[in-house]
Amino acid sequence: MAVALAGFIGVTGAGTAQGAIPPAPGWNLQWGDDFNGADRTPPSAANWQTDTGHGYPGGPGNWGTGEIQNYTASPDNLSLDGNGNLRITPLRDGAGNWTSARIETQRADFKAPAGGTLRIEGRIQMPNVTGDAALGYWPAFWALGSPYRGNYWNWPGTGEFDIMENVNGINSVWGVLHCGVNPGGPCNETTGLGASRACPGASCQSAFHTYRFEWDRAVTPNELRWYVDDQLFHTVRQNQMDAGTWANMTDHAGYFILLNVAIGGAFPDALGGRTPTAATVPGRSMLVDYVAVWTRGGTPPTDPPPSGSSTLYARTGAGLGDSTGSAASATLATAGGANYDGTPHTPQVFTSSGITRTYNGGATQFDLFVDAGTSVGNGQQVRVSYDRTGDGTWDRTETYEYFATDPVPGYEHYTQARGLKSATGSHGDLVNGKVRIEVWNAIGTGASTLGIGNQSVVRIPFG
Structure with a gap:
């Protein structure tokens, strides 16, 4: 399904599913x-x-x-x-x-x-x-x-x-x-x-x-x-x-x-x-x-922080890594006047996989650079999820209160100080685990900008 112009590139009704995803020996x-x-x-x-x-x-x-x-x-x-x-x-x-x-x-x-x-x-x-x-x-x-x-x-x-x-x-x-x-x-x-x-x-x-x-x-x-x-x-x-x-x-x-x-x-x-x-x-x-x-085969395509590091940067290409990369930006789609408080809506998603780390008893921290330009009434929101074993199940999900940006151009700091809106599950050690960050506009009628690279950082509670 081509994006600019298409490259040349099932039965109606109940259909027959074959059950679980089939095994693939050797994969x-x-x-x-x-x-x-x-x-x-x-x-x-x-x-x-x-x-x-x-x-x-x-x-x-x-x-x-x-x-x-x-x-x-x-x-x-x-x-x-x-x-x-x-x-x-x-x-x-x-x-x-x-x-x-x-x-x-x-x-x-x-x-x-x-x-x-x-x-x-x-x-x-x-x-x-x-x-x-x-x-x-x-x-x-x-x-x-x-x-x-x-x-x-x-x-x-x-x-x-x-x-x-x-x-x-x-x-x-x-x-x-x-x-x-x-x-x-x-x-x-x-x-x-x-x-x-x-x-x-x-x-x-x-x-x-x-x-x-x-x-x-x-x-x-x-x-x-x-x-x-x-x-x-x-x-x-x-x-x-x-x-x-x-x-x-x-x-x-x-x-x-x-x-x-x-x-x-x-x-x-x-x-x-x-x-x-x-x-x-x-x-x-x-x-x-x-x-x-x-x-x-091969080496898994992971981008984990080095041993002992708990600092991750949102980077170009939807990854999280221990190095900052170059300063860049990502667009947060408008909420279109709807209320997506607590529910990700066309979010920017950043992930890091293959993390083995011990839970230190602390809490997630973050400092995201966000800007709504001259838009009035915009609010950005973040959800942080932890998959402790990399099996595709999010064992701990934290949604933070949205951050109301001002209508003056220029980045503002959105941090965990806004408070935790909701959390499900519990923390535990990460063994080949994954961390996912989702950022979106929860309210407002205009798009917003998220600074990435050396501009937005997340600190996970693992030693």
Whole structure:
């Protein structure tokens, strides 16, 4: 699902989930979601954030692709189905307006370990619609480089892996890499470097299929590989492009994963004429049984503080580290006049993994540089979460009272002195654990700025 313009890149109803995330012998599960839950409930907020509207705040319109739908968080468009699946359903109202849904992982650090391999996989049933009734349907399972989050104008340089795309109900899966510059460049933008094939056995629309992407740093040259039902159908190698392009795509904190069903836009238009049409049928859902991330071999892609250090800096690329990096900034999306006090809303997320440290009995401290410019009534908020064993469960989550910024340009200090609003769970020693910092606008109608690099610091209570 291309960000600037699309690269060329499931059954409606109950569907059949296969249960838990399947074992993958020889691989280490890093993260996953099998979408268990009651019918019409939202996907896990700990795992996913929901995109809404026609674009990111301050980003390109129509999500940069020309797609026409409005993304919502309504359970009519986005929910679990009660049968172990995520359900994304595009709908059309009486005036011809389309709605659908798009979610992305909270985590933005999925990366192949040095000398090892990353595997991102989903078992998905595309919307069960074909022919004229499918014109404009554009389901996708994909990943974007973490520096895109909060910037929205650095595509395609930071990288995009389209693991599964489909359009207009055609019995094909497309796998595409986007990189470099747009237009042209080593990835032939805006088309990208792609390949497609029919789904094995049953059609893409009539059954679940497993779509997998691998980023292999254990071979020379490094490889990117795309599979459907374990059958390899596309490969891109490091030596197909210049070193700088490859480095810009891979030498950052990692990737976040997205799932969505768009309607219309550059890719559907390219393969089916102007879409959707009056014949396009709404209400055909994409079902997702699970999404999971594994690694194999190499050194885990962690950025932990050195032994004895408890000071972490929010850094470019959504990481937390013991070194400051260069001064930079990240945009906090507007609350749009709504009240998100206590509930992260399109937050900036920073993480550090692989931390082994002893709890010292103290409390979290932080000093975040925030600025709302001339906006009146803005308030920023932070949530700090601790996963003690790195198993994906947040054992301790602390949400602090929001900080009301003044309408005078210039950074202000937001610290733990604002007070703890709520806390769940308890502290304990970190053994290969993880720390996550989420910062967002809790109130107000304008965007805010978060200073990162050497400007915002968090001190965790571990020795």
